[in-house]
Amino acid sequence: MNTKLHLLALVIVLLLYSCEQFDFNLYQTNRYDGPIEATTSYNLDRLHKLPHKDTIFLAFTGDTQRYYDDLEDMVDAINGLPQLDAVFIAGDLVEFAMAHEFEWVCEELIKLNAPFLTVVGNHDCLANGIETYTNLYGPINYAFTWNGIRFIMHNTNGKEFNFNNAVPDVEWMKQELSDTANYQSTIFVSHVPPDHADFDPSLVPDYTKLIRESKNPILSVNGHRHRHGLHQTYGDKIWYLNTSSPHFRFFAYVKIYPNAQRVYTFDCNLVQF
Numbered sequence: 012m013n014t015k016l017h018l019l020a021l022v023i024v025l026l027l028y029s030c031e032q033f034d035f036n037l038y039q040t041n042r043y044d045g046p047i048e049a050t051t052s053y054n055l056d057r058l059h060k061l062p063h064k065d066t067i068f069l070a071f072t073g074d075t076q077r078y079y080d081d082l083e084d085m086v087d088a089i090n091g092l093p094q095l096d097a098v099f100i101a102g103d104l105v106e107f108a109m110a111h112e113f114e115w116v117c118e119e120l121i122k123l124n125a126p127f128l129t130v131v132g133n134h135d136c137l138a139n140g141i142e143t144y145t146n147l148y149g150p151i152n153y154a155f156t157w158n159g160i161r162f163i164m165h166n167t168n169g170k171e172f173n174f175n176n177a178v179p180d181v182e183w184m185k186q187e188l189s190d191t192a193n194y195q196s197t198i199f200v201s202h203v204p205p206d207h208a209d210f211d212p213s214l215v216p217d218y219t220k221l222i223r224e225s226k227n228p229i230l231s232v233n234g235h236r237h238r239h240g241l242h243q244t245y246g247d248k249i250w251y252l253n254t255s256s257p258h259f260r261f262f263a264y265v266k267i268y269p270n271a272q273r274v275y276t277f278d279c280n281l282v283q284f
Contacts, residue, residue, distance in 0.1 A: 073234025102132025108140025
């Protein structure tokens with residue numbers, strides 16, 4: 012009986028193989044070679060080619076995981092905005108960090124008309140997610156200056172790194188902010204906000220101090236909670252924007268412009284789609 016079962020199993024395997032029914036392991040990091048249009052370097056190049064202007068318009072979202080139909084609708088809505096310079100996705104692009112998930116989300120994001128930039132979320136770190144994410148998009152910590160604003164795009168998923176006192180990398184952030192003569196203001200984008208239990212508690216004081224003492228901070232943007240919020244969390248005049256997941260059919264539409272003192276300020280509207 013056992014021999015017959017083994018033979019039957021072998022026949023099924025051979026049939027599946029001959030019909031090309033085998034799929035790659037979903038967790039393989041090299042299963043999906045994404046398009047260059049998804050990479051951080053490609054989108055930064057697009058961004059830097061835009062002309063300098065006093066007023067810029069940005070869309071912020073996050074936590075696209077699982078919500079593929081909603082993501083498709085959101086991309087259409089963002090593409091329909093009257094003015095837009097860039098889109099920022101505040102992490103958790105996928106749920107289980109499977110290669111197919113990265114592919115599905117990427118195929119929607121590259122339909123955006125404006126340049127888009129991402130940060131890594133805690134769900135993006137699962138399994139082989141870090142390798143897949145960096146292969147598809149780029150580094151999990153990076154910074155750039157555009158239109159006089161220094162953007163610090165960084166990993167704050169402390170729990171996924173066992174609260175090792177190194178995530179977020181505060182020393183790297185300090186270094187990236189040090190050349191203050193070459194920018195006017197700062198924006199921080201990450202996934203886990205500092206007042207959440209998944210943020211390394213040992214780093215909260217230094218991290219929030221760094222943001223507070225940065226040059227003319229405009230916003231600190233996070234995801235993770237899935238729902239929109241805009242608060243001065245620590246009573247220090249620093250605005251923390253929490254992005255809405257596409258599942259709730261909203262995204263943040265932010266206008267950044269100089270005030271009467273020629274210092275950047277912002278207006279934030281919640282757009283329903």
